[in-house]
Amino acid sequence: MERKHFLKSLLLGAFTTPVLLSACNNDADTVSPSEDTSGTGTVTNPGSSSSSCTVAPTETEGPFPTKAPASYVRSDITDGRTGYKMTAKLTIGNTNNSCAGLANAIVDIWHCDADGNYSEYGGSGMQSTNLQSVHFLRGRQVTDANGLVTFTSIFPGWYSGRATHIHVHIYNASGKSLKVTQIAFPEGTGSALSLVNGYNKGMSGYTYNSRDNVFSDDSAGVQIATVTGNTTDEFDLAIKLNVAA
Amino acid sequence: MANRIITLCYRKVIDSTATKPWDKLVFEDSYNEFKMQAQLYNQGKKYRTFAELLQNEPNAEKLHYLVSAAVIGYLQQLNEIIPDILNNLGKHFLKFEKFQFEIINSDLQDKTKHQVAFNFYTPPLVWHDTIQNYLLVSEKETGAGEILTNLFQLQAYLNIHSIHSEV
Numbered sequence: 001m002e003r004k005h006f007l008k009s010l011l012l013g014a015f016t017t018p019v020l021l022s023a024c025n026n027d028a029d030t031v032s033p034s035e036d037t038s039g040t041g042t043v044t045n046p047g048s049s050s051s052s053c054t055v056a057p058t059e060t061e062g063p064f065p066t067k068a069p070a071s072y073v074r075s076d077i078t079d080g081r082t083g084y085k086m087t088a089k090l091t092i093g094n095t096n097n098s099c100a101g102l103a104n105a106i107v108d109i110w111h112c113d114a115d116g117n118y119s120e121y122g123g124s125g126m127q128s129t130n131l132q133s134v135h136f137l138r139g140r141q142v143t144d145a146n147g148l149v150t151f152t153s154i155f156p157g158w159y160s161g162r163a164t165h166i167h168v169h170i171y172n173a174s175g176k177s178l179k180v181t182q183i184a185f186p187e188g189t190g191s192a193l194s195l196v197n198g199y200n201k202g203m204s205g206y207t208y209n210s211r212d213n214v215f216s217d218d219s220a221g222v223q224i225a226t227v228t229g230n231t232t233d234e235f236d237l238a239i240k241l242n243v244a245a
Numbered sequence: 246m247a248n249r250i251i252t253l254c255y256r257k258v259i260d261s262t263a264t265k266p267w268d269k270l271v272f273e274d275s276y277n278e279f280k281m282q283a284q285l286y287n288q289g290k291k292y293r294t295f296a297e298l299l300q301n302e303p304n305a306e307k308l309h310y311l312v313s314a315a316v317i318g319y320l321q322q323l324n325e326i327i328p329d330i331l332n333n334l335g336k337h338f339l340k341f342e343k344f345q346f347e348i349i350n351s352d353l354q355d356k357t358k359h360q361v362a363f364n365f366y367t368p369p370l371v372w373h374d375t376i377q378n379y380l381l382v383s384e385k386e387t388g389a390g391e392i393l394t395n396l397f398q399l400q401a402y403l404n405i406h407s408i409h410s411e412v
Contacts, residue, residue, distance in 0.1 A: 053398070058335030065267040068318025070278055106281075121310045126343045126366065129325050135314050169285060175277065177284035 071131070072108065072140035076152040079136035083114040083154030084196055085234035088225075090183075092147040092170055093242040101147025102245050105178070106171040109151060110138040114199040116159030142173075155196050155235050160205060163212040164193060170243050178243040184215045184224045192227040192235050247410040249372040250385060253339065254406035255327050258349070260360040267328070271316050276359045278315035279351050282308055287353075294358070295351040312361075313346040320344065320363075327365045330403060332395040333379065341365040366406060 078085075090107060093099035112118050119136040121127075127134055137156075141149035158164045166183040185193050187208055197203060209215040215223055229235035263269050279295070286292075286302040298305040327339040343366040352358035373394060374381040383394045 055331060055333060055335040057331055057337075059337065065270055065319060065322055067270060068274075068322070070274070070315040071317040072314045120307060125309070125345045126364075127313075127345065128343050129320070129341060131317050131321055134317060138314070171281060171284075175281045177281075177288075180285060180288065 070140065071135050072138055074139055075141060075150060077109075077137050077139035078153055079119075079133040081113045081136050081154055083157070083199065084231050086153050086155045086229075086237055087234055088151045088153060088166070088237040089239075090149050090151075090168065091238075091240045092143050092149070093240055094147075094245045095242045096244050099240075099242045101143070101145065102243070103143055103145050103147060104173040105143045105147065105243075105245065106140060106173065106175065107143060107149045108138070108140045108169040108171075109153075109166055111153070111156040111166040112159060113137055114154065114157040116157045116201070155192065157199050157201065158206060161207055161213075163207050163209045163215055165212075165214070166237075168241065170241065172245055178245055179241070181241065182214055182223065183237075183239055184209050184212070184218065184221075186224055186227055192229065195231055247412050250369045250409050250411050251372045251382070251405050252369055252407045253367045254404045255330050255339070255341075255365045255367075256362050256402045256404070257329060257365065258360065258362045258402065261357040267319060267322070271319050271361070272359065274315040274319075275312055275348075275361050276351065276356055278312045279308065279348065279359065280353060282311040283351075283353060285311075293353050295348055309347050312348060316346060316361075316363075327367065330397065330400075332397045338395045338397070339365075339367050342368045372408075 088109065090109070092102045092105045092107060094102040110118065113136070119134065119138060137153060139151050139153075141151065143149050156164050156166060164185045168179075168181050168183060169177065170179045170181075171177055185191070187193050194203075198206060209218070209224070218224070225237045225239035227235055227237050259268050259271050259275075261272065263272050283295075283298060283305070286298050286305040286308070292298045292301060295305075295308070298308070323341075325340050325342075326337050327341050328337065330337065330339050332338045345364040345366075347362050347364065349360040349362055350358055351360070369385040370382040371385055371392075372380060372382055373392075376396070378399045379396050380399065381394050381396050383392045
């Protein structure tokens with residue numbers, strides 16, 4: 001396909017209007033718990049300093065612990081996962097302020113790798129001490145003055161039953177949840193989705209947006225991002241998500 | 246004679262009574278992360294405790310893993326040495342290769358109910374002998390001849406996690 005034609009079709013296919021997602025958690029108060037959690041039978045007195053007759057530590061103190069941010073806090077969330085590079089730019093707007101950019105919002109994203117797998121515990125739940133990639137393709141950034149966060153990642157793969165998507169959780173600066181949502185991808189000839197073509201899986205059995213249980217009600221396409229770029233350099237994803245803050 | 250090869254598991258419980266700096270940082274940051282991540286499974290704000298979340302939202306089981314991101318940085322600061330457990334000279338001697346982080350209890354409105362644990366798993370050790378309530382162990386990868394050993398006491402929260410015999 002001619003590059004010019006491809007870019008044009010991308011632009012046409014990916015036209016999006018800003019999203020209006022308003023929080024509607026108006027439920028009244030929380031239910032008070034009917035039982036004490038200490039009833040679950042756990043020990044409340046950890047035993048490292050029990051009365052056992054062991055010697056006391058006799059070592060030089062340290063290393064001194066320092067405050068460490070969650071391992072989610074980074075812009076590049078690739079962690080060695082292979083796939084087509086993708087830069088994702090999410091702008092968070094505030095519906096209570098004419099959808100102007102919301103500064104200092106905390107934005108978590110997570111998505112699956114090229115094979116459709118998420119980073120999470122395996123069967124035994126044990127993680128090795130090679131801690132570098134435990135939380136691959138999961139990241140957290142704080143929005144700048146314009147409400148923008150930028151992540152470097154790979155174009156997500158897909159798994160049975162779902163269209164390609166990115167999960168997003170938006171919090172205010174103090175960590176209060178404002179919105180949990182998902183980003184969908186434009187489809188059709190010339191779209192990034194068709195260029196990536198499901199990586200090694202192909203697209204046989206793929207669930208398109210219209211049949212996806214999350215996106216099928218989004219007839220206006222407000223959850224669909226704009227995705228430009230190419231397989232040689234990178235893809236660039238952009239979307240605006242508005243929340244009531 | 247066959248060698249008995251064991252791995253140990255030390256379960257380090259951290260709660261609001263923590264006094265050491267490392268423990269307090271883990272307590273604070275894991276609680277804050279729990280409050281953030283729990284909202285994923287509590288959209289209606291119906292639940293208050295971790296137990297309620299688990300009972301009503303099966304996916305809340307993932308919170309163990311999701312909250313662990315808040316403490317990864319602190320694990321790295323340990324340099325793969327298991328804390329607290331000492332040999333009879335008063336020195337830390339156990340390394341860990343694997344770990345599992347768990348939330349034991351928590352409460353979105355009562356921080357004092359928050360309680361987490363690390364399970365640290367050692368690499369294989371040779372269990373040479375038992376002297377009263379002390380175990381004599383050495384690292385598995387040692388050459389012929391003299392073997393350096395560690396003597397340590399059986400104690401609460403320290404378990405022999407696995408055992409097998411090797412000729």
